[in-house]
Amino acid sequence: MITLSKLAKTFNTRDGKVTAVDQIDLTIEKGEIFGVIGYSGAGKSTLIRMLNMLEVPTTGEVSVAGKNMNTLSQRKLREARQEIGMIFQHFNLLWSRTVAENISFPLEIKGVPSTERKTRVEELIKLVGLNGRGASYPSQLSGGQKQRVGIARALANNPQVLLCDEATSALDPKTTDSILELLIDINKKLNLTIVLITHEMHVIRKICHRVAVMENGRIVEQGPVLDVFRRPKEHMTKEFVKQVTEPEETEEALKHLFTEEGIGHVLQLTFVGGDAKRALITDLIRKFEVTINILQGKLSQTQDGSYGSLFINVTGDEHHIIEAIDYIRKQEVEVEVIHGE
Incomplete structure (x- = not known):
């Protein structure tokens, strides 16, 4: 055209x-x-x-x-x-x-x-x-x-x-x-x-x-x-x-969090399409010996499907955290480690 x-x-x-x-x-x-x-x-x-x-x-x-x-x-x-x-x-x-x-x-x-x-x-x-x-x-x-x-x-x-x-x-x-x-x-x-x-x-x-x-x-x-x-x-x-994809206060909140001791890993998860509706966090808690706190999140809708961004704080033994991150990636959910001990 x-x-x-x-x-x-x-x-x-x-x-x-x-x-x-x-x-x-x-x-x-x-x-x-x-x-x-x-x-x-x-x-x-x-x-x-x-x-x-x-x-x-x-x-x-x-x-x-x-x-x-x-x-x-x-x-x-x-x-x-x-x-x-x-x-x-x-x-x-x-x-x-x-x-x-x-x-x-x-x-x-x-x-x-x-x-x-x-x-x-x-x-x-x-x-x-x-x-x-x-x-x-x-x-x-x-x-x-x-x-x-x-x-x-x-x-x-x-x-x-x-x-x-x-x-x-x-x-x-x-x-x-x-x-x-x-x-x-x-x-x-x-x-x-x-x-x-x-x-x-x-x-x-x-x-x-x-x-x-x-x-x-x-x-x-x-x-x-x-x-x-x-x-x-x-x-x-x-x-x-x-x-x-990120609330305005996300960056400020994360910077404040990074100053605390023992915060473990902070991950940004990116969900696309049907993945945005999955109960991934529940799966992680059930399968791995880690503690997860949801920090920020937002789900947006585009013409071609859903797009979600979620920030989580993961604490626990290092090898359990690594296993959990590997599991997330196998679910075709993108992971960025924003902070890790």
């Missing part, structure tokens, strides 16, 4: 040239929800804006739905953009227009007859859960409702691709979850390809099938979300994964 080849973007500034996107190769499949995560300045906003040529690449090619976006005439580019919807962090609604009129706007530009526009708008209002709000103005809506209008407007022309530029960053956590659930529902109902950028791993965890991690204009790591959660390779990826 989307192919990027040697894509790069350089800006000329007073301080010299700045490379925002640096030689990116990427393929996104049809019907997939693909996330791009990175800190501010990583280049992810520039990247997503090059998918519909709001930013023209310095070098490289962008192909969307079989069309080489670089070579299209202005007329063909306008037509191609109608198949690429986009939603934004700050909604970008027309404040003097009602909800229905905002959603209808792309159809008016396209020249769709008024009767067809009205039918389509009604369909979209129902799809995004805004029944009864068609005559309301943006100033009368909550943040989540405004974003639902933005989504409906982006879907007006039946696009094949939906681009989400930090679409939930301005929303509270509960509203964010409701918008993400709406995007998942739309993806399934319409087989819509969704590309979203974010700095929040919670968003990636909840909605995406695959993720790419950006740093300094480059993709430093990518893969299925569950795989990236399970085996993050880059330091920055590990920091993002910690956002959703």
